[in-house]
Amino acid sequence: MNMDAGQLDAMSMEALREQERLIARRHLNHFPWMTFSWGMANVVCWLLLWPAVFAWGLSLWVAFPVAVLNLMLFYLPSHEAQHSIIARPGEKLRWLNEFVGHVCSAPLVIPYRVLRATHMEHHKYANDPELDPDYPMHAESPLGAIWKAIQWRQPRPDGKPHAYARALERLGREDLIAEAALYELAYYTFLFAMAWSGFAIEVALLWWLPRHLAFIYILFYLAWAPHNPAMERGRYKDTRSFKSPLGNIGTMGMQFHVVHHLYPRIPLYRTPQAYWELLPILEKMGAPIEELSARPD
Amino acid sequence: MHFLKFIFSIGPLIFGIGFLAPLISQSFQALGWSAPWGFSTLTFGLLVGAALGALATVRGRWV
Numbered sequence: 315m316n317m318d319a320g321q322l323d324a325m326s327m328e329a330l331r332e333q334e335r336l337i338a339r340r341h342l343n344h345f346p347w348m349t350f351s352w353g354m355a356n357v358v359c360w361l362l363l364w365p366a367v368f369a370w371g372l373s374l375w376v377a378f379p380v381a382v383l384n385l386m387l388f389y390l391p392s393h394e395a396q397h398s399i400i401a402r403p404g405e406k407l408r409w410l411n412e413f414v415g416h417v418c419s420a421p422l423v424i425p426y427r428v429l430r431a432t433h434m435e436h437h438k439y440a441n442d443p444e445l446d447p448d449y450p451m452h453a454e455s456p457l458g459a460i461w462k463a464i465q466w467r468q469p470r471p472d473g474k475p476h477a478y479a480r481a482l483e484r485l486g487r488e489d490l491i492a493e494a495a496l497y498e499l500a501y502y503t504f505l506f507a508m509a510w511s512g513f514a515i516e517v518a519l520l521w522w523l524p525r526h527l528a529f530i531y532i533l534f535y536l537a538w539a540p541h542n543p544a545m546e547r548g549r550y551k552d553t554r555s556f557k558s559p560l561g562n563i564g565t566m567g568m569q570f571h572v573v574h575h576l577y578p579r580i581p582l583y584r585t586p587q588a589y590w591e592l593l594p595i596l597e598k599m600g601a602p603i604e605e606l607s608a609r610p611d
Numbered sequence: 612m613h614f615l616k617f618i619f620s621i622g623p624l625i626f627g628i629g630f631l632a633p634l635i636s637q638s639f640q641a642l643g644w645s646a647p648w649g650f651s652t653l654t655f656g657l658l659v660g661a662a663l664g665a666l667a668t669v670r671g672r673w674v
Contacts, residue, residue, distance in 0.1 A: 469623055470671030495615050502622075506629035514634040515641060522630070 322598050334595045338577040341588040346394050346581035350410075353391025353418045360384035360421060363520055368513075378519040385421060385521075385528035389536065390566055390582060392418035396430040397578045422525065423501045424478075425493045431485060432478045437578060440552035441544045447481040451537040452544045459542070463533035467526060540571030549576065554602035555589065562586060572601055623673065627664020632656035 395415030
């Protein structure tokens, strides 16, 4: 889109929205090869770490950082599946969408169906202190956000059941609460069995600690940074673009999160391009895009 | 469901005994340390793991 400010000023709100939809449409319905490959490669890599450590003599000090990276990388392929980006219900590749969703969320020990249900609530009520399941990540500073991410992992944060459990209760999805409980039960049974068999350090460094560290990263960059300060609600206000020293790859594409909330079915790998094309309209609509208002050369 | 609720209500205590205890014990052994007060590393791990787990169960948080 090459429209100057004058042309945009002359457009009605409806025309702007139409222009926005036209741009977004160009980025929709593309198979997310990048996220799909990343998800599958990540699963294979993490699973191979186990025989590599136990049978092939790979040092735990090498395996541990790889496992942290693996766990950090599991969420987003599942996230693409949550939004049916790989295939929508009824489409031929729907099974693949669900497969990616399940296998990439299982190592995080949160069922795919739980992630999907709570994430849809997040999109519906982003920044609502009562109804947004990600709102407990609200914090005023990066250090505060890290602390909130640690708190998010506690058995009863704020003395109440977890925000995800509360969201599922509101939705009447006791079946999903039970599913999440069974996932945890299976995970802890595995941890305990490994630990009492003499492999506590191995299982701690291949799964337990990497999972905790991964959640801090995921919650920081996927829940806090794109919504900070999380004070406003509304289509163009409940998320923002931001500039991070880690860049787009280091933040897993979250710098352009505003595009995701406007058009959740645009694949992650296309959000930067969509963002730059939508930028003049986002500016006009008052979206918080100050930190990324000019395309780097 | 009631059984699951009970298990999760004392989850941190179970975690302290089921995971932290052997983890502490095996970490001491890997580092070549001996447990204080003449305890075996496993007894020491059980004491610390159970104490931390019980505290986390009461407080609803580890930190």
